[in-house]
Amino acid sequence: MSVKLSFANLDKLSENVARPGYVPTDLTPGIVHFGVGNFHRAHQAVYLDDLFGKGLGHDWAIVGAGVLPADAAAREKLKAQDWLTTVVEQDSGHMAARVTAAMVDYLVPGDADGIIARLADPQIRIVSLTITEGGYFIDPASGKFNPESPEIVADARNPAMPKTAFGLILAGLARRRAEDVAPFTVMSCDNIPHNGRVTADAVVGLARIIDPDLADWVERNVSFPNGMVDRITPATTERETRFLADEFGLEDAWPVFCEPFRQWVLEDRFPAGRPALEKVGVTFVDDVSPFEQMKIRILNGGHAVIAYPAGLMDIHFVHEAMQEPLIAAFLERLEQDEIIPTVPPVPGVVLEDYFRLIQQRFSNPRIGDTVRRLCLDGSNRQPKFIIPTIADRLKAGQGIAGLALESALWCRYCHGTTDSGAVIEPNDPNWERMQDTAKAAKDDPSTWLAMEDIYGEVGRNPLFAETFAGHLKTLWELGARETLRRFLA
Template identity: 55%
Template sequence: MPDSKAPQSHNDMPAQRLCNASLAHLPEGVSTPGYDRSTLTAGVLHVGVGNFHRAHQASYFHRLFELGEDHDWAIVGAGMMHFDQAMRDKLASQDWLTTIVELNPEGFRASVIGSMIDFIAIDPGALIEAMQDPQIRIVSLTVTEGGYFLSAETGGFDPTHPAIIRETGKGHPPQTVFGAIIAALKARRDQGLAPFTVMSCDNLPENGHVARATVLGLARMLDPELADWIEANVAFPNSMVDCITPATGPREIDLVRSQFGIEDAAPVVCEPFRQWVMEDTFPQGRPSLEKVGVEFVTDVAPYELMKLRILNGGHAAIAYSSALLGHHFVHDAMADPLIAGFLNKVTVEEILPTVPVIEGVSLTDYIAVVARRFSNSALGDTIPRLCLDGSNRQPKFILPTIEARLSSGQSVKGLALEVALWAHYCAGARDDGETIRLDDPNAARLRERALAAQDNPAAFLAMPDIFGALADRPDFVRAFSTALQQLQTNPTRTVLANYLAS
């Protein structure tokens, strides 16, 4: 963990293993639940209990419970992936408690949150049964951007995805969370129970609409009549979620042990910033989250576009340039004038004009806040994390902005350079000659296309599932090809400096 103003070490005393029984014995300065967890009852079933869910949604619920509000809205965890079992095992050993450490450079702060009260066994039947419980009024999701079975070519539900084809086979229980949701909704309908609201908390444009399209698309393949009932009766509110949350490894576990005296098998470290903007569409009711800072609005889309293009697009802008230059930590990259300059120039000149004005929100202030968040030296966020899964992230965070600018007849020089930096990164070598390991489900294909692009830059764009119609836009192809050829014949620093001087 980078140097920061951390609390005094607790190395002189044995760490307390996190569980209900140890809460009263944790070191002074560690915040613990001020509510009686034994009185909490479930209202939300959440699928995908990772770091982001606990830093974001579970933390908001914890703060609401601290106010003495809505104790019938506690969270029950769930999952269907092999790694969900490992998380369940870790949290079960500590009574579903989690230590959240906010990494503020001015001083770290640790809170033990208790808003989760159970975690369903990793079994489709158990999940479907749990979702039938009338107490469960919201089923929420963080299943990653790639977990919604979308077609990159159409942007909608992909009925040809292998997992979806398997899901429509006969004689086996649901294999996807969406199959389980459909089965549970059918059971609730047949029992005369009101349906739950499906609340996506994933970092996706129009995440509620995406969740709805996937549920309805699969339901129509399984039971068209049920699909009609879901379409008429189930709510899928859109939301915008934001909190930078690095992965947990031995370093983070050791930080919680040494600095806070807590032995937590799965702690979470995150930045102190959080934002959650939601459509207020919950037919079966919802907790009073506005009391702890959640913004309920009629239309999430402008907030979502602001975040996806400026923050997520900004992450993409610094990711591949920083990796090529050998930076490991995001805050170190932001201390490099060329990286910070590239981020600011492409954001102000090309991204900002595509973001709609939001009443009461200063977009220039938002850009400055994003830059400060990226520069947080205490966070320890890494460039490799920003680089992973580019074939899924670029079509969501960069390519739509390019499309918007091209449609308005505007230059895409900076954004084309960002795509070229990604292509050059995919070729597999940093500027110092060190090998780059691609962490992407399409790694082999990306490497093959990037190497082919050394002779023909447009070869990298010949992936319709990623680039779609952009590969046929001469102005984009020209700008991309020029940028990639510059990177292939000059050091990355030279190319960035030339762009900043242009």
Template identity: 45%
Template sequence: MKLNPHNLGQLPAGIARPTYDPAQLRQGIVHIGVGGFHRAHQAAYTDALMNRSEGLDWAICGAGLRSEDRAMHDALAGQGYLYTLYELGDGPGTEVRVIGALNGMLLAEDGAEALLQKLAEPGIRIVSLTITEGGYCIDDGSGEFRADLPLIQHDLANPQAPRSVFGYLCEALRRRREAGSGPFTVMSCDNLPHNGAVARKALLAFARLLDPELARWVDSNVSFPNAMVDRITPMTSAAHRQQLLERHGIDDAWPVVCEPFLQWVVEDKFVAGRPAWEKVGVQFTDDVTPYEAMKIKLLNGSHLALTYLGFLQGYRFVHETLADPLLHRYMRAFMDLDVTPQLAPVPGIDLARYKDSLTERFANRAIADQLERVCSDGSSKFPKFIVPTANRLIAGGQPLERVALVVAAWALYLRGVDENGSKYAIPDPRAADCQARVVQRDGLAARVLGDEAIFGTLIPASRAFVSAFEQQYDSLREHGVSETLRRVLGD
């Protein structure tokens, strides 16, 4: 059955579908960066609330600023913006559900004005973002906004025809201020420490360069809640689409696949109201810091600890790495010995149980999460997910071989060939620059660790870390992943 509004009532039994009429929704959110995670997370929560006959004025209008977003737009538009949420797990209780909370999508390349008008509508009270870790134009080394980027320079010179997310937000907020329609909340859903604070810093830096008076208004009126977001959402493959068709009879141009686990902890700082997401499982708090530190250091950090080593061994899915006893033990040692002692108590969370749940989630065979996805954009992920842990270990005089092995594995991964001789591409905007640093062994540590945008200043200045990195890198090259892991684990 082709998924579209006309066929909604004819879907096979057992497929959950909207209990509300999607045609009766009113848009209250614009989401910039419609991808798998947004559709499996924020949109899924909003749909769940609508299925309680609440929040029907909080429908989501998607927005795409990149040419690559057209494929998603066309797939969704062709089926009335409906899509299937396809949970995959090893146990019972997984769900197949049609989502209707996203009911439109605008593309910047079709004209900036339509999107600006949408953002300026009084009914839009939240603008949410999934623009990737690197999308905030913050230099990880200095912590400063990258005003020198061509995209930003264009928007400063052409504020009425923006191309960047910050150009769009500033122009929309300027129009709202002049019209007296009030601000909206800017809500980051990206995997960043203090993601709301990062969004605020970037937007205010842009606004000050463009219009200091507008910047002061934004500073005083716009809210930027921090949030911890969590759900493993692999890239949807042709095999996933075929599986959905064969097992459930749904022909969906672009379903979203995800694990059953779902979590969202967000600070309750919304300047223009919000949906009652707490009724469908969202946890609101005054301070998200302990939750995000737990998630980013344990889940995201451990992901990187596993995936580059696993990729070098020839594995291509996360669950395959967990089935390797050495990788499994190494990940738990990294979690227990290196990360956990750095974490503050997390209200309502048993850390031992949380780490066990991560192991179970990573081992989920049904979801078939791709290592390529987790390995991508390493140059943006390391500063957020690994470097803070390494810095604390260095400052405390703690053992460094496990965390240095994560960095060494990435450096070897950048060579583009695994232990079996298979070649692969490096999915990273900075791939060429990073790969150039690992061409020669002589001076490699200084070139790799000396990239302040990734590793800051403490790591390259630590003789102990440099030594541990070189030892692990040479061991991986000379003895391979398994033997290196045996040595690190003391076997």
């Protein structure tokens, strides 16, 4: 019989479930975090749980916050189990479960007054975010903040009752300024190049519309460190909750399953103070850019390389995609020939070894990561993970045949059917647009590349356009499997 997760039941947990090495009720908050999803709970919260277990940083506990409708349901699940989360690490030779207690509260989504009041609290010295690549209101082609986004325009018109994370952060900073309270540090934990700068652009960009003086104050006084985060963390399904109950005797309404590997590299710019995360494996550097580019291009780009052919071949799990020789060979060819050569040297890292580790991580049969998750949100991910690599190679006069095929595979996927004819359910915030454009591109490939906000100059390059069109034609005539076979031959 399984035990329901709660403070009261921590002593009743099975011996094979690790529990917090501290008294959770002794913690006090120091961080407000927007976007309490699986990745945050398997990454930032785990690092803090480790730190608290060493008897350090007990004034840096997390207060959750959210702005999406789904956040209310997530809050209710976590509230019912005293904000506790079970994290299960798995690979072929390792499985371990632990209960983490780094979060001590979760603000009511939609309660702008309550969220702003907590942001203004002097106890809060860091505000962090995992709101996905698409949550930063970036113009994909320019990579810059788009002040004309409808949500930003709405917050600018009603700054006292904002609905975006950036509107709430700005309102919290404005109140701290008015009350002469030192500003908090804003720390993005999303997979975006220069995520700190991107976050600053959003907060300052919104402030420019509302109050230029406030924008100047934010620029002068608020720190936005860049960071690189890494841990493969799939979505939770009934499969995971059932497994946890069967294998560990623990009932958790929203557990997290993840790989054992994790990495966090941060620029050490925290004027309001920070937890001593270097004690638990976080790397602090002056400039995170080399680590960031390595991860985004080799790992996130690699995910895109295997995702779309696997999706078209009706492959469900990522490790199954890696077991398909054509997909594994495509990843190897594209990484070695076109992606890794664009990555500058990284201090203390051999890029070839890094790629071999990624191949092992993608092949982990226990993690249950899905191809559909990797295919998600290409309209926001491709301009960050793939297209900059294409642009660099074109500028250098280098080949882009494999990257053009990756782009053609994405286009073919967005048509909405696999090679077997199975329907691909909507899998992008802009799915209707992507599907309509992909259908038009079947007869006129230039239609796909004409999405200026996604491809920019790359879409206008004659070599890329010709290569892309040839690959797309072959995909429609022969399917993904034969197209890969011919490319590799």
